[in-house]
Amino acid sequence: MENKILVIAEHRAQEIREVTWELVSGVGKLAEDLSMELEGVILGHNCEELVEDLAESVIKLYHVEDEDLAFYTWESYLHALMPLIEEVNPLMVVMGHTTMGMDLGPRLAAAMNSPYMPDCINFTFDGDDLIVTRELFGGKLKSELKVAKGERYCVTLRPGIFDPEKVKRGGKDIEKTTPQLDKESFVTQFLGLLEPPEEGVDITKSDIVIGVGRGIGDRDKLKVVEELAEVTGGVLAATRPVIDSGWLPKERQVGQSGKTVKPELYIACGISGASQHTIGMKKSGTIVAINNDPRAPIFNIAHYGIVGDLVEILPAITSRIRSVR
Amino acid sequence: MEIIVCLRQTAIIKEEPKVQSDGKTLDLSGFNRHLNEWDAYALEEALLLAQKYGGDASVISLGPGEAQEVLFYGLAAGAKRAIHILTPDQQHIDNWTIANVLARVIKKGSFDLVMTGVQAEDDGCAEIGATLAHLLGIPHASLVMRVEYEQGQNAVKVDRELEAGYVDSLRLTLPALLTIQTGISQPRYISSMRLRRFKKSATITKVSFEDIVSEGEGPSPREEVLGLYPYQPEASQVEVLEGSPEAMADQLFERLQSKGVL
Numbered sequence: 150m151e152n153k154i155l156v157i158a159e160h161r162a163q164e165i166r167e168v169t170w171e172l173v174s175g176v177g178k179l180a181e182d183l184s185m186e187l188e189g190v191i192l193g194h195n196c197e198e199l200v201e202d203l204a205e206s207v208i209k210l211y212h213v214e215d216e217d218l219a220f221y222t223w224e225s226y227l228h229a230l231m232p233l234i235e236e237v238n239p240l241m242v243v244m245g246h247t248t249m250g251m252d253l254g255p256r257l258a259a260a261m262n263s264p265y266m267p268d269c270i271n272f273t274f275d276g277d278d279l280i281v282t283r284e285l286f287g288g289k290l291k292s293e294l295k296v297a298k299g300e301r302y303c304v305t306l307r308p309g310i311f312d313p314e315k316v317k318r319g320g321k322d323i324e325k326t327t328p329q330l331d332k333e334s335f336v337t338q339f340l341g342l343l344e345p346p347e348e349g350v351d352i353t354k355s356d357i358v359i360g361v362g363r364g365i366g367d368r369d370k371l372k373v374v375e376e377l378a379e380v381t382g383g384v385l386a387a388t389r390p391v392i393d394s395g396w397l398p399k400e401r402q403v404g405q406s407g408k409t410v411k412p413e414l415y416i417a418c419g420i421s422g423a424s425q426h427t428i429g430m431k432k433s434g435t436i437v438a439i440n441n442d443p444r445a446p447i448f449n450i451a452h453y454g455i456v457g458d459l460v461e462i463l464p465a466i467t468s469r470i471r472s473v474r
Numbered sequence: 475m476e477i478i479v480c481l482r483q484t485a486i487i488k489e490e491p492k493v494q495s496d497g498k499t500l501d502l503s504g505f506n507r508h509l510n511e512w513d514a515y516a517l518e519e520a521l522l523l524a525q526k527y528g529g530d531a532s533v534i535s536l537g538p539g540e541a542q543e544v545l546f547y548g549l550a551a552g553a554k555r556a557i558h559i560l561t562p563d564q565q566h567i568d569n570w571t572i573a574n575v576l577a578r579v580i581k582k583g584s585f586d587l588v589m590t591g592v593q594a595e596d597d598g599c600a601e602i603g604a605t606l607a608h609l610l611g612i613p614h615a616s617l618v619m620r621v622e623y624e625q626g627q628n629a630v631k632v633d634r635e636l637e638a639g640y641v642d643s644l645r646l647t648l649p650a651l652l653t654i655q656t657g658i659s660q661p662r663y664i665s666s667m668r669l670r671r672f673k674k675s676a677t678i679t680k681v682s683f684e685d686i687v688s689e690g691e692g693p694s695p696r697e698e699v700l701g702l703y704p705y706q707p708e709a710s711q712v713e714v715l716e717g718s719p720e721a722m723a724d725q726l727f728e729r730l731q732s733k734g735v736l
Contacts, residue, residue, distance in 0.1 A: 161640065222644065223604070224613065246600075248636045251592070252616040255604035264696040265570070267599045280700065285597055286487045290500075292597075293700040336613040336647040340631065345639025357735070381736065393657035399639075406617075406635050406655075414735040424598075435735050437726065438712070444490055444705055453729060454714040455722050465723035470736065 154180050155239035157230070158191040158203055159221075159249050161342075165199050168245035168308045173206040175311025176243055177318055183274055187318065188237065192229055194219035204321040211237065212325045217332060223253050224337040227260060229328035234261065239301060241279075246305035248406075258303035264296045266304045268424075287423035288446030308405070309428045348400040350384060357383030358412045360403055360430065363390040364419025364440055365459060371396060373463040374418050380470045386410065388426045404429040419459050422447030439463070475529035475623060477520040478580055480590040480602070481548055482510040483541045490704055498699045499566065509544045512591020514661040516654040519621060520589050521552045521662075527623045529586070530554040534579065536572055538563045542678055550664045550672040561683040566699060569601040574693040575686045576602070577609035587630070588651040592617055603653035613646040616653040 156173055159166040173189060180187040189207035191200055194216045204210040211233060217225045234242060242257065244250040246268040258265030264279075266272070270291075271282040279296040281304065296302060352358060359378040365371060378385045385401060392402045403410055404426040415433035420426060422438070422445055430436070431450050438451035439462050448454045455462055485491075485505040492501040509517075520531040533548030535541050536559040545556040559575060561567060580588060588610065593600035600616065607614030619641070620633040627645075634642040635655050646652075687693075713729075715722040730736040 161636070166637075220642075248617050248634065251600040252604060252614075252634070255601045256608050256614070259573075259605050259608035265601060265605070266697070267601050283597070283599075285702070286485075286491065286595070287598070289487055289705050290491060290493075291703040291705070293703070295698045295700050297694065297696045297698070299696075336650075337615075338645040340643040340645055343633070343641040343643060389656065395660075405637055406639075408638065414730065435730065435733055437730075442488070446705055448712050448714070449705070451712045453726055454712045455726065456714065457719065457722070461719045462722065465719035466726060469720075469723040469727045 152184065153186045153188055153237065153239040154241045154243055155234065155237055156187065156189045156207065157242065157244040157253075158189055158199075159245060159247060160191065160193060160196065160199050162344075163196070163199070165203055166245075166247070167313045168247055169203070170206070170313035170315060171308060171311040172243060172245060172306060173203070173318070174314040174316050176306070177206070177316055179272070185240070188239065190230070190233060192218040192226055200323060201321070204323050205317050205319055206315060208319045209322040209324065210319070212323055213328055214325060215328055215330060217330055218328075220339050220342055221249050221253075222337050222339050223256050224335050225330060225339075226253055227257055228330050230257060231260060232328070233326065234301075241302045241304060243304050243306060246307050250305040254303060254305045261301060261303060262299075263301050263303045264299045266294070266296055266302065268307050269304055270307050270310050272304060272306075284424070287421055288449070289444065307424055309424075309431060349398070350400060352384050352386045352401060352403065353408050353410050355384040356413045357381045358386050358403070358410050358415050358430070358433070359383050360386045360388065360415060360417045360420055361391055361397075362388040362418065362420030362426070364421065365391070366419070368394070368396050370460060373460055373467070377416070377418075377463050377467045380467050380474065381414075383412075383414070383416075388420055417447050417451065418463065420447050421445045422449065475524060475527050475586045476584060477524055477529065477531045477587045477589060478583070478585045479513070479517050479520045479531055479533050479548065479553070480576060480588065480606070481513045481517065481533050481535045481544045482591070482594050483507050483535065483537055483544045484510045484595045493702045493704060497701050499564065500702060507540065507543065509547055510591055510594050512593055512595075512654065512656055513544075514591075515656050515658050516589040516591045517548055517551055517553070518659050518661040519654050520587070522659060523587070523621060523623060527625065532556065534576065535559070536567075536575060536683065537561055545678050546669060546673045546676060547664060549676045550669045551662055556676070556678045558678050558680050559683050559686060560680055568695050568697050569597070569599055570605065570696045571687075571693050573602045573605040573609060575683060577606055578686050578689060579681060580606075580610065586648045588612075588649070590651070590653050592653045592655050600653070603651060607651035610649075610651065612649045612651055614651040614653070615644050615646060617655045618652045619655050619658050621652065
């Protein structure tokens with residue numbers, strides 16, 4: 150067994166995704182602490198610039214080139230990765246707990262016959278034992294797990310837990326390979342990557358964002374949040390359940406599958422703070438959380454917290470601001 | 475089209491969950507349970523597909539005795555058959571084992587599509603769907619937001635939701651497995667009277683977890699819980715404001731003004 154961690158890079162629309170920089174930076178430091186080497190793999194087609202860019206941040210970068218790897222599918226990636234992983238022989242394969250990691254991770258781990266530890270917020274080795282930390286019930290509990298001994302491990306790490314620094318680590322050691330893909334046997338066909346639609350309101354442009362979550366309870370109560378948005382000159386945004394209910398349009402969604410916002414002020418109203426949402430707003434300048442559950446994980450990232458009923462609190466704040474404007 | 479929908483019962487945690495004296499298990503006895511939110515969307519999508527293209531949806535769940543509640547819900551919603559893989563109470567069963575046992579039971583029947591929710595509300599792992607697809611030897615797509623059956627091609631065309639509004643469009647040869655994202659449709663309303671009627675009269679096929687496990691090799695559990703820790707604000711930066719709504723509004727206004735963000 151080689152004492153190596155292999156990071157699978159993600160890219161989309163000719164850019165390396167931020168999560169990849171987080172992993173090479175954060176996992177790279179953990180690897181150094183554990184006296185392990187960080188290597189990376191990037192699969193793609195005509196992506197030499199990305200390869201050059203990433204190569205400095207890992208000890209060695211494997212560049213797997215094929216036209217069928219221009220876009221991610223579980224099947225082309227799995228077929229290209231399996232022989233490479235056999236050859237590289239890492240102790241651990243790491244990727245982000247992203248829409249790619251969630252799709253590929255379980256399948257790759259099963260194909261490798263390796264334990265799969267998804268959505269980890271930390272990992273370490275205790276002797277030979279891999280120990281990981283995960284969250285349960287949307288962050289209300291932390292769970293520490295010992296992973297059964299495997300020949301190798303497959304882990305996905307939550308985006309946003311490391312800073313995406315471009316650390317210089319390697320000397321641009323790139324090994325380019327062409328995979329043998331049995332394309333005739335493929336049962337998954339990539340049809341296209343659709344770009345985000347043109348939108349009416351761009352919530353990423355506002356200095357003040359008022360976020361509303363499931364805790365608002367019903368649609369009629371949105372009025373008190375709208376009034377706060379109006380008086381602050383901010384825009385209204387929402388978590389996924391509010392969007393799924395059809396109360397606000399998709400362009401207002403903040404989080405993993407929505408937008409990432411970094412306003413000067415983010416007021417989270419009735420938002421519990423599940424990672425799928427906080428990924429999209431935790432880098433806001435000042436975060437205010439208003440929630441009737443004092444244990445809501447949103448208070449963990451907020452600067453100011455108010456425990457109480459939105460219908461009483463929000464009009465009081467609106468009225469206070471209005472009194473000076 | 476024959477569709478199998480995997481349903482999971484999850485606890486609704488509103489208060490602080492109690493960690494038992496072993497430090498490794500939760501006492502969820504006081505908490506209500508319901509059908510995992512993502513699975514409710516998978517069930518609805520399966521029923522809509524069966525209605526649109528012809529065929530039936532069946533539901534399957536693995537869990538202790540009370541997990542059969544979600545199967546009654548599935549039957550009341552329109553599923554034709556239900557299978558309950560009965561597990562011992564209070565036993566932590568990891569997702570690898572769950573996927574293996576589900577695969578063994580599902581392989582005994584015929585199917586065109588297997589559907590699950592993207593993830594479970596309790597562990598948020600998003601693990602079982604793609605693992606199950608591998609064990610069944612079929613293609614999969616996760617985070618699915620649209621499904622179209624292409625009868626002539628024996629395939630489904632699906633849209634997967636990616637980050638920041640991007641969408642992946644794929645064609646999968648059937649049989650296939652899909653994990654369904656919330657918001658794909660609106661789960662139908664089931665009245666409590668209808669649910670009671672199904673609880674009285676509907677049939678659920680019961681199979682024993684241990685029997686299924688013993689049918690083949692393993693699967694060996696792949697994780698051991700070392701400890702569970704309730705949420706504690708980590709030396710948190712949060713300043714919690716107190717008092718009447720007006721007093722809290724005053725304090726907040728002052729602080730935001732002094733920071734220059736209002």
